[in-house]
Amino acid sequence: MSLQEISENVKLAREYALLGNYSSASVLYHGLLDQIKNYMYTVRDGGVHQRWQQLWQEINEESRQVQDIMSTLQSFQLDTAPAKPSNHDDFEMRPAHVEPRHSPGPVRRSNFHKESKPSNHRLSAAVRPHQKQPQRGANGAGGRASKAKEKKEAKEVKEAGGKAKDDKEKEVKKFDGTGYDKDLVEALERDIISQNPSVRWDDIADLEDAKKLLKEAVVLPMWMPAFFKGIRRPWKGVLMVGPPGTGKTLLAKAVATECRTTFFNVSSSTLTSKYRGESEKLVRLLFEMARHYAPTTIFIDEIDSMCSRRGTSEEHEASRRVKAELLVQMDGVGGASENDDPSKMVMVLAATNFPWDIDEALRRRLEKRIYIPLPSIKGRVELLRINLKELELASDVDLDKIAEQLEGYSGADITNVCRDASLMAMRRRIEGLTPEEIRNLSRDEMHMPTTMEDFESALKKVSKSVSAADLEKYASWIEEFGSC
Structure with a gap:
């Protein structure tokens, strides 16, 4: 949710309120409160966070005023509704219709960057429940206009509700890092997650076989989730092998872009720490975050630098522990049961120029191993x-x-x-x-x-x-x- 979208929604909610369309305004205000609250989780600066908190309180107060007005108007309609006569054919009971008032002036755009005290009287100039609203006849032109108005308002409420729902779906889920070091979580979110690498299949020349396999491994399970279950479950690991400069990294970015998955671009330095046991925690945290942000693609470039053969004389103990944790986590990724949801899929995509140096256990977990050749x-x-x-x-x-x-x-x-x-x-x-x-x-x-x-x-x-x-x-x- 961007600042521009929040600003536009604030403007739209206030316009609806000023024009008397309180039902739509209430829906938008409710969605805005959630949007602002979620955005505040991403703000690290204390001063900026305080101003966003102040804005949330202001929007909450406006929402409360709209709710009060709706309650008052509803009580007016109940008080003024005529008793239904015995002759049902000659008279049809209708609620009193409330005429919308036009906005007395341009809607003020909220300033997100300057401190301002909450204003609790913005709506009072246009919406006062004490003002008497004219009633229309039930059977005349006024009744027909009232009915058309009610239909129009119901449609606007539905559209506003749909917009608020779409906005909520667009919001990025926030990972709960309870139990982990806060700095580690922030470092992974800041340095690894890329929501849209912006590389298309058309940007990559040739390599049709590799594109076909990657589409089958990632795209089709999301399009046909009912089919890719059980023995047909999606591949949980793909290894791209080939000479340097043949497009392995571009293919990984195209997978993330075209499949609209969260893209984790991992290197050996990302998962390395000088403190004992910290590297294993980073590996475990990476996969937990990947499952949270699923569907996800974890791309490990130059994987041979992290997962060379175990048991050699040059291998360090810390390196062996990191490899062991990576292997354990990869065994827990992907579809192991028939009830797995492809929308929660986490796929590990790896690339290497030295496939002969990769550990045998990791090679087994990377189920599909494809060759990315020199261009034809x-x-x-x-x-x-x-x-x-x-x-x-x-x-x-x-x-x-x-x-x-x-x-x-x-x-x-x-x-x-x-x-x-x-x-x-x-x-x-x-x-x-x-x-x-x-x-x-x-x-x-x-x-x-x-x-x-x-x-x-x-x-x-x-x-x-x-x-x-x-x-x-x-x-x-x-x-x-x-x-x-």
Whole structure:
């Protein structure tokens, strides 16, 4: 819930109250009180928290005034309702209709950043229960207008209730860190949680097999929860293996964005502490928070740095305890029974460039192990288009020919080639100029299209980063342990 949304809801509630639509105003005020209370939990500054508390009291007082007015008007309607005659066909009993009053002036927007005393008389100018309201005939035009007005107000109440419900659903659940160090909880929430990494499937070239598997592992269980139960339960762990720069991290962010899950981006430094026993607590806290914010994706990049083989002579005792806690927590993640709800799913997504160094027990828990290869010829062309979409290209640029020359290059290598080529025209333009002349160059003078010659020069300067021997090792490991 953002400050802008809270401000707009305050304005809307006051407008409804000033116009006499007390039922809708009451619903909005009730939702606002919950929204402000939840937002106060996220405020750490004492002074700001006090001002938000003051605002909550002010809104609460306005809500109470609206409730009092509604009670008074209801008693007026009961007191003035005529007795029903014996002839039911000739007379229809209706409650007295209350005419809404128009707002006497513009609605004041609440100031969230300046201290102000609660104002308890904002509504008194427009809504006074002591003012006598005119009554209309039951069978004339006034009766029909009253009936139409009642229907309109009922519709507005329903819409306002729906809006308040949607606003409540948008609110972020607050993790209860009872039993844990407050600083640890705040550090994980501040440094790890990312509600929307903003990376789409279309932002990633090629890798169709990997996208298909990740969609099956995360997206489909949320779309078809009744199907993915029992033996069809969702995968609780996926390991992405491949050379550096092939898009493993981007795939993880795309999973979090497209599936609308909370994204925990974990590294070894996040779960490391100099105090004995603190690292294990961080691992346990991480998974408890993940279950709270479910559906969740925990992405552990370079997992080999945290979970190398146990039992080696170089292994430290603290490192062994962290691995053991991680393995225990991963056994408790995912769907182990037929009653599991996919909306509460926690999936561990890991990536590594050294799969042969990973502990065997962890490899077993990462049930799906997929290979993220170097881009194909089609993928290289697509990568070039994605990287060059903001550049003006000369007519002689042939992306297919460039893609053929980029065989063996990773996605990161291709991005570096495009970046270097885009700078070639600028380098030629400023060659031999003094610093003063460079500063005086206009924008139009620097706007030059990238040519095929620029790409040829960039290819000579940027080499591929993955060797053939490394590719053979990946192929051998996937052949033995892969699970696509």
